[in-house]
Amino acid sequence: MMRILLFLATNIAVILVASVTLSLLGVGSVHDGQGGMNLQSLLIFCAVFGFAGSFVSLFLSKWMAKRSTGARVIEQPQTQQERWLVSTVEELARTAGIGMPEVAIFPSRAPNAFATGWNKNASLVAVSEGMLQRFSPAEVKAVMAHEIGHVANGDMVTLSLIQGVVNTFVMFFARIIGNFVDRAVFKNEGEGPGIGYFIATIFAELVLGILASIIVMWFSRQREFRADAAGAQLAGAGAMIAALEHLKAEQGIPVEMPGEMTAFGINGGLKNGLAGLLMSHPPLDERIAALRAGNYR
Template identity: 90%
Template sequence: MRILLFLATNLAILVVASITLSLLGVGSVHDGQGGMNLQSLLIFCAVFGFVGSFISLFLSKWMAKRSTGARVIEQPQTRQEQWLVETVAQLAREAGIGMPEVAIFPSRAANAFATGWNRNASLVAVSDGMLQRFSPNEVKAVMAHEIGHVANGDMVTLSLIQGVVNTFVMFFARIFGNFVDRAVFKNESGRPGIGYFIATIFAELVLGILASIIVMWFSRQREYRADAAGAQLAGAGSMIAALERLRAEQGIPVEMPGELTAFGINANLKNGLAGLLMSHPPLEQRIAALRAGNYR
């Protein structure tokens, strides 16, 4: 299912981007004399960079339900489901957003996520493992954290940032590829040669890692803001208790599709340089920030 979703998303990106470029009248980015039309190149890169980011955003709810197996609570069947829906409704009112869809997804790991392009038509979901092991106050705090993501517009903000970095990764990688093709491979044909494609792919890999570091830094800052929202909506004590419980369960692998990891409350953490590519700060730092009163 995830492979099909990936293929369908990329096909949609190609179709929408091609139509957009055609409407903008953007032709070849190469001028036929070995140079590049930088204006056309920038438009080309921006279209592909932002189209991919925003198609993923607009499809995020649909993809999240199918990739995690989340079951939306249409009509609560148990007292626990009734409580969960009522709790989310209360938190949404206090945060000033529309009532989100509420879902439960199958996972032994304790986790939850929020997604959706519109703060008044979002989705918040919690794992059945969290519902089984966390106290009601802890679950409420986690839901408040996710509502904080929605109220802060984090999904849209991260998509904008991703679109910007995608654009400049593609832009500078192609300029580098064209330079290497002409200066190193001595291609004077006026058309891109093998050196262009090799150098462009290499540059995209390197620049992509650097861009991911930037995006993940913003993602970690979002987590602090969502924790602060959770503390304000559900109480600092409950938010700290929920994070403490998550820390106690760090041995349980977090089972979340890659595209949703940044929107969950919990993530597998790494140390060293790999920590620069993590979407979440260490739980110890998040707890310390709340205890220092950084939620006020």
Template identity: 65%
Template sequence: MMRIGLFLLTNIAVLIVASITLNLLGVNHYISGSGLDLGNLLVFCAVFGFAGSLISLLLSKTMAKMSTRTKIIEQPSNADEKWLLDTVAELAEKAGIKMPQVGIFPAQQANAFATGWNKNDALVAVSLGLLQRFRPEEVRAVMAHEIGHVANGDMVTLSLVQGVVNTFVMFFARVVGYFVDNMMRSNNQAGTGIGYYITVFVFEIIFGILASFVVAWFSRYREFRADAAGAHLSSNHAMIAALQRLQAEYGMPDQMPGQLTAFGISSHLKGGLMELMSSHPPLEKRIAALRQQV
């Protein structure tokens, strides 16, 4: 119920922000009697395309904590929590960022994630299963990987990439829809017909699938960068060992919410076409990339 509420609130916020922005910019209709106004259409698509990704970014910490039931460590209640706080503080100082919030989420699958709207107001969290089963140097490497994401500004950059992708998916779907609708209607008919809306709907799905390959490619690229940062902040040997441990536990069910999969250190991966749409490269490729740095 909480996730549904957050989803609805996010969408309402997107509509409100987008409507106000469009009114301030004076963008009302992009289709008129004289044809398609490409300038107004691009502004319209950009406002809606970026509004969703940026509002999600601003709400990312709240949504992550609620969806994963992450417990933020304010005051450590045991030796493990104190060690985790001290380790993250050391890594954050080494990376040149402010101390992020540190949390533990109750999942037995070995995973961790980082989120937040900027690198000095972030959250890093680790699953209880990883904390319990991994060796201290492996946990440290995992947290170094997440600190690497924060220091590299990956959450912001990924949101901007998603905003650009959203913009052009909406833009080109409406351009195609306009021309298809024009061909279907007689010349004396004004406005748009049902063909426009059907075509836009179909091509938003098609272009959205194609665009997801671009977003997934960028996400995989940033995983290699975060691994390199993790190796630098901890050690190459420890980072490789942590990824090998994740590889050994691959069969465990994925307990990360779908919206956070891209920000976790590990995700389930299938071969073939699914690999191209995955947010993470195969673990063996990540391990091979780190070994080349030795």
């Protein structure tokens, strides 16, 4: 129920933001009333909706992450483990040159952690209970260093920008294709779009959306290598490799992360073949090999 409410809240926010922006820009109909399309208005329309969805999600990311994962922010450390975790993150953040993030623990047996937030100095890093229970302090520190690396590299903002760009062009070209099919195949000669436009646009968005996701996930996998490199620099290559090997040893445990949060976790699950093109994380073997080859200096 909570995920449904979060989904609805996000989409309502996107529609409101996009509608106000389009109104302020004075963007009218994308159809010219003669069977053609106003490409300038169409591009602006698609860009507003494409980036609105991406950036609304970014600005709400901390709030959504806390609620979707059940993460508990450590306001005042109550145990020695919590004190150690907060002081470790504080040390890593200071070394990386970013503001102190909020530190949270979320209930999950699976070993995982994530970072999110729209600003390097207003971020959130969280670790699962399962990881704290079974990973050594050095391994947990390396994982936290990896997450701090994401924040310091500005990965959340970068991925949102990339997602906004691909959203824009998926919507733009899908509507051009839809208009062409409506006129050329369905022989619509009316002033406005017909049923063929809507059918073809939806189908084109699905196909182009899959292709766009492959591009976005490629960028996501590259940022994981960079975050591993940051983790190796901040906590030591040996500790980072040990943490990834421990993650590999526990790959049989379900990730237990909401779909919208998977890309932000250190453990993205395991898929092979064509499905691997849609994975947000590279295989752990490749990440370990990159660190062993010294690709972190």
